[in-house]
Amino acid sequence: MFDYLIVGAGFAGSVLAERLASIANKRVLIVDKRPHIAGNAYDRYDEAGLLVHKYGPHIFHTNSADVFNYLSQFTSWRNYQHRVLASTDGQLFQIPINLNTVNSMYGLQLNSQDLEVFFASKAEPLKNVRTSEDVVVSQVGRELYEKFFRGYTKKQWGMDPSELNSSVAARIPTRLNKDDRYFTDTYQAMPLHGYTNMFENMLNHPNISVLLNTDYKEVINEIQYKFMIFTGPVDEYFDYQYGKLPYRSLEFKFETYDMERFQETGTINYPNDYDFTRITEFKYLTGQKHHKTSVVYEYPKDYGDPYYPVPKPENMELYLRYQALCKEEKNTLFTGRLATYKYYNMDQIVAQSLAAFKRILTLNNTADNTVNGYASI
Structure with missing residues (x-):
């Protein structure tokens, strides 16, 4: 018997799993379709031994001391200001x-x-x-x-x-000064040993079990649990009852070059030339010393993993129909980017999950801890 079944091992699911396990002493099972934890923040060493982000560059920045201090329990940091x-x-x-x-x-x-x-x-x-x-x-x-x-x-x-x-x-600022940093947040840093390492530390708790390469719908009838936290696509949860929510996706092309540096800075945008939007060189982000370098080219497309909700009125109307279904679900919490059909930065998801945990604690201390499904914290 698990107290919580969490669908998705990205920021939303992992932060809630860690808090529920370590603070509330709850037994938690995380299920994820992918063969790894960390969601889109997952990073790994490529064949050349260079640390790369599988789903495109993830650069951490926040103005929240609470979020930064929370994550600092699970990683040391490398100061990095993206340009x-x-x-x-x-x-x-x-x-x-x-x-x-x-x-x-x-x-x-x-x-x-x-x-x-x-x-x-x-x-x-x-x-x-x-x-x-x-x-x-x-x-x-x-x-x-x-x-x-x-x-x-x-x-x-x-x-x-x-x-x-x-x-x-x-989301794109214009500045009157010479500040060429892409972000101006108080805290700008990269996990010293990578995001995956940070997630491993976060989920390293005896109350947490992780099941990868698994669609939760294939095992849900075999698992005993009291409460579900769903961080996946909300339309998928309801079997696309009203149709698919539109997303913009990306194709990533990785290249390794036999040179110390490939370009002048971490990311170069190509607004008018070529099919790709930008090239990111990971050594700028990670600080890794290596005689070779790895980069990623990003090609936007309409199909593939869901990354960016398409901000059009008709899409929001469709999402609101799914949100109404969420509110009818019992003992189920919908949270995170995909479940709430909204683009969030990483720190926003962490803050959202910490707030959701406090809400869950409050509900657990009431006589009736049944929760109506939707929770956009």
């Missing part, structure tokens, strides 16, 4: 767009105040900012939009930015 360049017009420019980007592109010597005026002169005022195109052109104008955003977004989403919700472009 990105964009290849356009045969040159490399800093991204996010900042003072250096504009000065380099136009041969100017602007200061921060000048740049604010420059953006204002280029911006197209809009009364209603509805789409991703609207967000960018209303801030920096159409020329920079065409050079850095439009092509990249079309490749990434398979749609023109004019068709996409404004939330997509809202």
Whole structure:
């Protein structure tokens, strides 16, 4: 008999498993279709002995001391601040767009105040900012939009930015200073020995059992448990009763080169050339010393593993129908990216899971601990 059956061994499921096992002293079984733990954060050593991220680069950053301190129980850290360049017009420019980007592109010597005026002169005022195109052109104008955003977004989403919700472009900042870091969070670091090692430490508890290479539906009738935590695709849980929720996926092409360094920084975006969106070189992220280097090319596509919920109104309407079904489920908690059809950063999922654990503890201390299914914490 298990107290909890958790479907999915990524951040959402693993954090909840660890808290339930170590703090609440509950017996937990984690089931995952994949042959490994750590979800999309899974990393491994390739044939050359280089540490690579199987599902594309995962760079940890957070403003939450609680999240950082929690994960620090299971890993030491390597300080790392990610920097990105964009290849356009045969040159490399800093991204996010900042003072250096504009000065380099136009041969100017602007200061921060000048740049604010420059953006204002280029911006197209809009009364209603509805789409991703609207967000960018209303801030920096159409020329920079065409050079850095439009092509990249079309490749990434398979749609023109004019068709996409404004939330997509809202994730990409524009800066008035020379700060060329991709993130500005208080805590920016990489697990010193990799994400998989961190997850192994997290799940190394006598109350936790892990079953890999297994679809939970194939074993659910053979397992005794009191409560389910589901972190997989919500439409799959309900056998696609209302149809499939649309996702954008990625194909990863890994290459190892017989050289110390392949490119100038961790990631280079290719907004307008080639079928891939970006190339990431892992040694920048990991700090590994090696005479060879491994990189990954990312090719967006419509099919494959579900990575990015497609932010369109009709998709949200479809998800809300599944959410209504979740609320009818007893003793089942739906949490995480796939179960709530929302894109979260890693630290957001950890924070969500820590909050969910507190909610579960509260419910366990009440006379009636039956839980109606949906829980977006």
